Amino acid sequence: MTVRIVTDSTADLPLEQAEAAGITVIPLTVFFGEESYLEGIELDNKGFYEKLAASKGLPRTSQPSPAAFQEAYTRLINEGADGILSIHLSAKLSGTYQSACTARDTLPGDLKKVPIEVVDSRSASAGIGGAALLAAEEARQGRDLETIKNLVLDRLARTRILAVLDTLEYIRRGGRIGAARAMLGNMLSVKPIIALKDGEVIPVEQPRTRSKAYARVAQLVEAMGPLADLSIVEASSEVGQELEQALSPVYHGTIAHYKLGAVLGTHTGPGTVGAVVVTQ
């Protein structure tokens, strides 16, 4: 069976890595005023943060249209796919998943015979990326769609994300703050730690300094038990290195680093760094 893997740009998969794995990445769009950029293609992490620093207003983001998905699905089917697994950003954070579902449901009749599974990752960034890479590897080994989907769901269920932010402002203005609004209104300066749970943002703790925040993240990661994988998502190499230093005492495997993309960057702001943990 030839199963093809689709994901979106919020998986923060480096282009070359996605290409090499044969993963199709559908880009979301970031708007700076009137100008629009396809995430990962026209605007990368570095470019985004430079623009963010230089611009007066805040950027906005939007999901891919169903048409973008349909175009990808159609192409893959014509290339010989007999199954498609489409893994996307948490439906509670974006309409991307919905767009993919709509695309699948409105494919023309003759294409409909190819099964397309659309998965709400309930995750973000390398949480999705890791699942997509796993799926691609399984697909390469010839596994069938159902099996790959179950492996992906299993991995996603074991995936946890903890992030340290400079401020809650970006996530608040982007509207995705969820239960973390409990941390708003704090008169003291803190570096909030948030997590993703059931696909949405939840508050964790409010340490006063970055170093305390990293130390806490390390403690929380340690408390999660034996790990299958740990990677870092970073707005900049600097914060990525800092978090790695705090995590190295509690995790002795290799820690992959991914650059936070423009879409998630819009919603979290500069200085963001996260640990994407997959428990055993």
Place this chain on the structure above:
Amino acid sequence: MQEQTVRPGRQRQRRISVFDGQDLKKSILAGAAWLEEHKEAINALNVFPVPDGDTGSNMSATMQSAIRNIAKSSETSASDIAARLAHDALLGARGNSGVILSQTLRGLAAGLAGKKTFTAPDLADAMQEAERLAYRAVIKPVEGTILTVVRESAAAARHSAERGDDLVALMQEVVNAARQAVARTPDLLPTLKQAGVVDAGGQGFCTILEGVWRYMRGEAGPAASPATPSTAEPAARKGRVSIEEEYGYEVVFLLRGSGLDVERIRQTIIDMGGVSTVVAGDEKLLKVHTHTPTPGKILDYGVSLGSLLDINIENLQEQSLNYAAESAAEHAAEEENRTESETPRIATVAVVSGAGFEKVFQGLKVSAIVPGGQTMNPSIEELLSAVESVAAQQVIILPNNGNVIMSAEQVSGLTQKEVCVVPTKTLCQGIAALLGFNYEADFAINCKTMTEAARHIQTAEITTAVRSAQIGGVHVREGDYIGVINGDLAVAGQNMDLVIQDTLQRMHIDNYEIVTLYYGQDVNTEQAQEIARRIKQAHSHLEIEVVNGGQPYYAYIFSAE
């Protein structure tokens, strides 16, 4: 009450062998009145030269609460009077000394349970019970405190009851023993000896006994009624913070002129009804800031003095309405989004002094605030009330004062809710505890985590000594600035800047990353910013945050973490 004259022809001495409820009541009222009369003298025994948590006031307030229901009662059963007394004492207990006092009354009630009238042996047994419960209330009993006085008093009562049944004679022996025990406290506690005072709690307890004894001897009638309401009634606070509403306009402008008289201008604006008036500058240029319902009047006045620049007028009510509307809207949105599982499982109750500190705690989403007040520690009832007022069934209490921890610990036994006390001794520790709250963890884990978080923070408090003292080898003169590190007096001096520097040095400030400076109600923003600037200059790696704490007594409170 049966009277019998002894030794006819000689000086008549009262003998009483039985007391009922009314006798008990009148004795206790006399004890409470005598304490109220002497509370200031007892406050003056406070070793620490800062007027917060004064023992005399706390114990008297506790007694006033204790007697508020029995005062007008015509109940004749001693058991009932004692039980009522103990119940009300517990609710009204303030400070550690108040809590221990309430426990002695509980012991009295336990000893007199079921007895409509009582004799000397009964009273001796009850005092034994009082001793037992008093010691049990304290985790680490220390001799040289009220405990010693309670113990010696109970021993004297026992001794007297073994030899005779005269309640007056018993009380006399008790008072003698109590006075001696109080006098000995400096020999038992070095800090008392250094300070040259006896233990305040012990003296307070002794004073109550003296009042009782005086009544029994016929020297004084019982107090007609409980003392003035400010000490007697527990404030009917539910521990909720009232949202201040502001009316009128905020008027700010620069005034340029010549020969401007800052003081006169300020006073005139105040006379015109200006509230929160600040006028700063010199005879050529000054800045005016005030809140007034009639901005036109203030502006006209300014115009008559010179030319106005940078004029800014804000409608205060709109501002506060907007804020209220915004938070109401946010609340409404939250309510909509909230499912049952989202109702806060764990609530926090904090004791807070200072308008600015209240804002900080509110910003940290504390569930209820119990005002700490000026010198008085909140009563058990006030803490209990706050715990009952929150929606959650699991409540964490942050006492934020060493003298409130015991009271907080009593609350658990008075409510169905699950209560945990995180033993914070300062407001800063309380803040650290709240910041350490983990939204995902359960009640038990949070209690531990928050306690840990509170422990790691260093607190320094800077204030002025209200009396001379000698503590821990530091000589303090009245009027000196003093620096207190984590509750211990560390520095004293006449120069505020040097005291601050010295205090921070002793705190090993360079080992920390972030210092938060909370300035008190008598300090203005500029002064605080200046202090912060100097600290930053001396310790460039530190992050310094300045917050308006608005606290009484302590000009500056620093937390280092």
